[in-house]
Every structure is written in C-alpha cells, then in structure tokens.
Amino acid sequence: MIKAGVWRMAAISGVIAASTFAAGCASIERGATNLAINLIERRIIPPQLEIADVDMACRFATGNYPLISGGTRAFGGDPQLLESLLLVSSAACSEQRAVEEELRYLRAAKQNNIEEAQDARIGQKRLLEITARRQLGAFEAMRNKLQDKYDFEYGEGCPEFTRDFDELVYLLGTVAGLQAVVNDIASQQMVGVPTDIAPKSERALTCISNAKWWGAPNAARAVVWSILPGASEGKDVWGTFNLSMLIGERQGVRLSHVMYGLSALAVGDTTRFRDATKRFANVKDYKPSEQYALVEGISVAVMTNLSDRYWTENVGTRTPVGSMGKYWDEEAAMPEGMNVDDLLN
Incomplete structure (x- = not known):
C-alpha cells in the first residue's frame, strides 16, 4: 500500500512537473512570437x-x-x-x-x-x-x-x-x-x-489628428455625413473635403481626393466628381510621400477605378492614358491624336 501510494504521488508530481514545464514553454513561445510580431511592426x-x-x-x-x-x-x-x-x-x-x-x-x-x-x-x-x-x-x-x-x-x-x-x-x-x-x-x-x-467610425475618427494623417480622418467623416440621411445637417461637407485635400496635397497622400470623388458619385454630383479628378491630377509641384508611398499608390489605383467607371458608363472605354481629369466633352483636353469621334464610334 505504501509503495502504491508512493508511486501514485510520484506520478502526480510528474504530471504537475510536465504541465508546469509545458506551460513554461508555451509562455516562452508566446513571448518570443509577440516579440517577433513587434519587430515586424517596427x-x-x-x-x-x-x-x-x-x-x-x-x-x-x-x-x-x-x-x-x-x-x-x-x-x-x-x-x-x-x-x-x-x-x-x-x-x-x-x-x-x-x-x-x-x-x-x-x-x-x-x-x-x-x-x-x-x-x-x-x-x-x-x-x-x-x-x-x-x-x-x-x-x-x-x-x-x-x-x-x-x-x-x-x-x-x-x-x-x-x-x-x-x-x-x-x-x-x-x-x-x-x-x-x-x-x-x-x-x-x-x-x-x-x-x-x-456612425461609430465617424465618431472614432475624431480621435486622431487630421493634420498628421493627410486630412484623411475628416475626409472620411465627411463621407459619412454625405451618405447618411440627416448626418450632413450643420456640417460643411464640401468645405471639409477641400481643406482635407489641401493637407493631403502638402503631405503627398491624396486619400482625401478619393473620398471626395466617392462622395460626389454617391450623391450623383458629376460636377464635383470631375473636380475631384482634376484636383487629383493637377496638383502643382506635387511630391508623393516616400514614407507612405503604398497608401498614395492605393489612392491612385482607386481614383483611376472611379474615373474608368465614369468614362466607361458614358463613352464605353476606360480613361485614356494620361487623361485623368480630362473628359470627352472637353475637346481641348483630349490627348494628342485623339478626338471625341474616336471614342464614340
């Protein structure tokens, strides 16, 4: 009986030791993995x-x-x-x-x-x-x-x-x-x-600096104002977009321009949509951000997509090369060697 009790206690002690060792290993693994994640992020x-x-x-x-x-x-x-x-x-x-x-x-x-x-x-x-x-x-x-x-x-x-x-x-x-x-x-x-x-995002975006992040936080809030019924009451939607775009132009990330264009299309305002593409394409002495080149690249891709949709819906082809912010009914703005008839035929 005594021997059986001893063996039982030894077995229990072994299980506890193994569990403790396993828990310790898991803790070490978790710590090392999170350290690696932090290193990747930084x-x-x-x-x-x-x-x-x-x-x-x-x-x-x-x-x-x-x-x-x-x-x-x-x-x-x-x-x-x-x-x-x-x-x-x-x-x-x-x-x-x-x-x-x-x-x-x-x-x-x-x-x-x-x-x-x-x-x-x-x-x-x-x-x-x-x-x-x-x-x-x-x-x-x-x-x-x-x-x-x-x-x-x-x-x-x-x-x-x-x-x-x-x-x-x-x-x-x-x-x-x-x-x-x-x-x-x-x-x-x-x-x-x-x-x-x-609506939660609109409130959340007040927590970060509009000036620091290319004007994008307030531009995103303005998107919410423009698409949610009643949300624009007392808000200067288009003025907010304008200020945010100025910030983005100075910092080299035109994400606010994309949001301006999206909002204009969402409410059927083609005049403002054209303005968004023209501003996007014609920023004087524009220098894209080096630190956030990928975000700027995504902005270019999305604005190109918006322009392609608008062109295709109206003319049947996507935006001609080098013609962002230029349109088929603006003869002087068409690329050299191309005219409206080329696109409409």
Whole structure:
C-alpha cells in the first residue's frame, strides 16, 4: 500500500512537473512570437509602406496572410494589427477584380448584350462579397486589438496612442470598415456587415489628428455625413473635403481626393466628381510621400477605378492614358491624336 501510494504521488508530481514545464514553454513561445510580431511592426512594415506597387503589395498580402496569421497564432502570438493591414492590402486585389467585372458589365449593357451583362454583374457581386469580408475582417481585427490594448470602446471613447503604427492601423482599419458597408450593400448584403459601423467610425475618427494623417480622418467623416440621411445637417461637407485635400496635397497622400470623388458619385454630383479628378491630377509641384508611398499608390489605383467607371458608363472605354481629369466633352483636353469621334464610334 505504501509503495502504491508512493508511486501514485510520484506520478502526480510528474504530471504537475510536465504541465508546469509545458506551460513554461508555451509562455516562452508566446513571448518570443509577440516579440517577433513587434519587430515586424517596427522594422519590416515601414519599408513595405514605402513601396508604391499596389499590385505587388496586395498579392503578397493575399498569398502570405494564412502563413503569417496561422504561424504566429500557432505559437500563441496576437497578430491582429498585422492581419488588419494584410486584409486592407488583400482587399485592394479583389476590389480591382470587381471593378474589371463592372467595366465588363457596363460595356455589355451599352451593346445590349444581356447575357454578358448579367454574367459580369454576377461576377462583380461575388468579388464584392470577398472584398467586403476582407475589409470587415480588417476593421474587426483593428478594433478588437486596440480596444484590448488601450482599454476603450471604439466609437465611444478615444485611446491614448503610444505608437504611430497603432494610429495608422486605426485609420486604415476604420476606412476599411466604411468600405465594407458600401461593398456589402453592392453585393446584396451577402456578408451582413453591420451598418452601425458608419456612425461609430465617424465618431472614432475624431480621435486622431487630421493634420498628421493627410486630412484623411475628416475626409472620411465627411463621407459619412454625405451618405447618411440627416448626418450632413450643420456640417460643411464640401468645405471639409477641400481643406482635407489641401493637407493631403502638402503631405503627398491624396486619400482625401478619393473620398471626395466617392462622395460626389454617391450623391450623383458629376460636377464635383470631375473636380475631384482634376484636383487629383493637377496638383502643382506635387511630391508623393516616400514614407507612405503604398497608401498614395492605393489612392491612385482607386481614383483611376472611379474615373474608368465614369468614362466607361458614358463613352464605353476606360480613361485614356494620361487623361485623368480630362473628359470627352472637353475637346481641348483630349490627348494628342485623339478626338471625341474616336471614342464614340
């Protein structure tokens, strides 16, 4: 009996020791993984933000998201801020493909090709669903991580940021949330993105400096004012866009111009949309930001997409090369060797 008791105690002690050792190993793994994540955020992400090639960035994000997310989580890490940035970039790829389907739809509709138009619209909605899921994921990862880190409620209070990186993810994740709402509606709400993201985001964007972040926070707020019923009351929507664009032009990131163009199209104001593209294309002595070249690159890509939609809807072709901010009914502005008849025939 005594021997049995001794063996039992030894076994229990062994289990406890093994559990303690395993817990210690897990703690070491988690600490090392989070240290690696922090190193990536501080040392690797900044140089990547200096690369203006949006296609390269979004393909990298799409291809490596499972590895980075799964690999760090497998060792107890919390990569949510990295996940948010990767999903923002990845959404740029699927959104570009959705735009191509939309352009195909517009051309088919002009030619009265019903089957082709229907097929293109279906393809567009499927890709918008993927895009909305990625953008919602970016928003939720940003919100969940920063709420936990800074102990605040998103859209109700403001965090006291200790890193520019956290502010950047906060801004881009918030914009992604707004995009998710719009793209989900366009996909026939296949994702079910909560629409209360819009008013919460409007309040959340007051927590970061408009002057520091290229005028984008207030421009994004103005987007909400322009699309939500009653939200624009007492607000200088277009004046806010104008000031935000001036800030963006000085800092080399024209994200505010894109938001201005989106809002103008959303309310059917083609005059202001044309103004957005003209301002985008004709900033005097413009110097794109080197530090945030990728954000500027995304701005260029999205504005080009908006222009291509407008051109295709009206003329049947995307924006001619070198003609951003120039239009078919502005004869003097057409590229050399091209005239309106070339586009309308």
